[in-house]
Amino acid sequence: MVWPFVVIAVALVVHGVSRRWPDLVQQIVMPLGVAAIGVALWQIGCDMSGTDIFPTPWDTVLAFGDIIESDRLLGDSIASLYRVTWGFVLATMCAVPVGLVVGWSTRSFWAMNPIIQGLRPISPIAWIPIAILWFGIGDGAGVFLIFLSSFFPICVGTMAGVRNISLVHQRSAANFGVHGFELMRRVVLPGAMPQIITSLRIALGVAWLVIVAAEMVGMDSGLGYLINDARNMGSRYDLVVATMIVIGLIGIVLDLLIRRLETFEEVKWGYVKQ
Amino acid sequence: MGVREAVSGAERAKVVVEGVSKQFTRRGEALPVLADVDLEVHKGEFLCILGPSGCGKSTLLNIIAGFEKPSTGRVTIEGEVVRGPDPRRVFVFQEYGIFPWASVWDNVALGLRRMTDKGEQHDIVQKTIDLVGLSGFERSYPRELSGGMKQRVEVARALAVSPDVIYMDEPFGALDSLTRLTMRSELIRIWESEEKTILFVTHDVDESIQLAERVVVMSARPGRIADIVEVGLPHPRDLGSPEYGRIKNRLYELLGVEHSV
Known part of the structure; x- marks a missing residue:
């Protein structure tokens, strides 16, 4: 399992960056991070349920x-x-x-x-x-x-x-x-x-x-x-x-x-x- | 005072309050606020109405200004019965009656909006803004101004229409004490140069002595006139003079307050 380490690493990086550029983190990095988590959960949900009707994020991009x-x-x-x-x-x-x-x-x-x-x-x-x-x-x-x-x-x-x-x-x-x-x-x-x-x-x-x-x-x-x-x-x-x-x-x-x-x-x- | 005393009483009277009383009804119960008030205000006089909160002094001023109807009695101005507010007599409110959606310039120009001579209108507005010391803030909006400056805008709006009478209901009550002192001396400067009749409601004893020629002291529940005290000191008034102290003692005595703490 590599994921916990990735999460900790990301958290540390965010923490470090937020001390140097607090505005940047608050207004851009954090909202994008939350969005990325949402998309990731969406993808994980599709993978785990094995649906073939509900689109993955990438399917949706192609649908555009x-x-x-x-x-x-x-x-x-x-x-x-x-x-x-x-x-x-x-x-x-x-x-x-x-x-x-x-x-x-x-x-x-x-x-x-x-x-x-x-x-x-x-x-x-x-x-x-x-x-x-x-x-x-x-x-x-x-x-x-x-x-x-x-x-x-x-x-x-x-x-x-x-x-x-x-x-x-x-x-x-x-x-x-x-x-x-x-x-x-x-x-x-x-x-x-x-x-x-x-x-x-x-x-x-x-x-x-x-x-x-x-x-x-x-x-x-x-x-x-x-x-x-x-x-x-x-x-x-x-x-x-x-x-x-x-x-x-x-x-x-x-x-x-x-x-x-x-x-x-x-x-x-x-x-x-x- | 010399010249003014030569004129007879009847001619000098500008605002006459005769037997005015006012009661509100609350839950079917009559609540007397003012009882039998008689008062004569002289032309060009600066008169303060002094009293504790709840003594009906604001109600009295609102009745004189025509915003409220008396339950009994009447108010006449130069023989004419007051039936409602009138642009010839302007009210300055404590809680900023100027319009927050209009610039300083537009607020001051409110009473002059019907003038056909736009050049003259422009000159009057500019002159009045200069008079209250707001030059350079013509395009500002009230929310950008301090409390004292907002109150100056309101005074300017009143002065722009050159009213005969100005009513002021604790106009400096919301200001800090230093700004209040400045505003008082400027008001006196304006009163001396413009020769307006001013009725000024306050609960501040010092304010009334600094400003008024006569102080009408009111007692509470129901509000009635306890006495009228002549100040008769020349401006600028010396707050440390024995005469000032004597008047102050008299006013506190009338208000029934123990002030030597």
Whole structure:
């Protein structure tokens, strides 16, 4: 058995390196190490179980070649991103104004909040039959489902952001005669903005989860459909896992993109401790 | 004081509080906060409202500023009944009422946003920022500033609209003691040059003597005016003078606090 010695040797090297270059170790070596351990466990699991359906890491790498070559990857990624983009943008355009008004006006809060809270816990997945009934199989149903899954987190986040605006800021605005639309633009919207951005981030994450599920059940393109297709056409689990990795990577990129919103000077105050 | 005393009482009055009381209801029980407050504030006067915490001094200031309604009585300013906040009278808050999402410049320009002459607006904003000593920080955001600087922004935002009256609710309460002293002397400098009427709420006896021409001492539960003490010392005030000590003793006596520890 040589493995224990390898592990000890690696540990000693990591320890030595981490004392000299602590940042390098913490930010690059350690995460890569954990990933390498994960891949190793994956490989060991495949070897020990003797599976011939579940792909090894190397099978998965080769599968990337297949899906790229078949032109499916790009087309299906674009199909999924298209639905998510439109559903998310439309939801933002509706949910932010609704959240601002409902959060600000006590009367509309009492009128609207029960409906919003009542619809919110219904999984967007549960809407799939209705989405297909109304929009048929295709982009319309996907956009509708993403709209639903994004609308509620954004609306509720905006409402909470508005209701958290401090009394001194409300009074400052009143003192300087800021009313009506100007109040929304100058005080309510910017005051709620940090929380709105957080809710956008949550909503986009949820949207990316939902679109894959929706495409597996009720659509004929997209990354979710690709996963289903790969399984149905001769149990190509190597393609399934490769597609899952693509889904994860796109999800990370989407989150990184939307996090850029948190770096604007107008909202930084909401994320740093005062 | 000489010139001001020549004017008759009625003409001098700027803010008049008549029979104001306030009670909150908590769990169906009436909770009196202010009882029967009568007060006249003179034009151009620096008036401090001094009292222990919970004496209703902030509530009184909020009623005068129009943020809260009195249960009975009324507040008039130059004969006009106060029904709500008004840009001619600006409130400076203790907990930073400036907007954290706007730059120093945009915060100070808030009250001037409707000015059509943008050149003049620019000049006023710059002049006010210079006046409070924040030149060079125009593009900074509040989170990048110290507590004292944030409070200067708030004072600048108030001064920019050249209000008749400035209400200040323990504006320097969150600052360290040295910054507080600096802010007081700068406030006096501004008050002397701009001739504003200032109503200043504090629980700090020294602060009230350093700043005010008259100190309104309040007692608690329900809040009422115990007495009004004339300070009548010229600025800059000598904290070691016997007159200062005499006023200080009087204020502590009115507050019912044993201060010779």
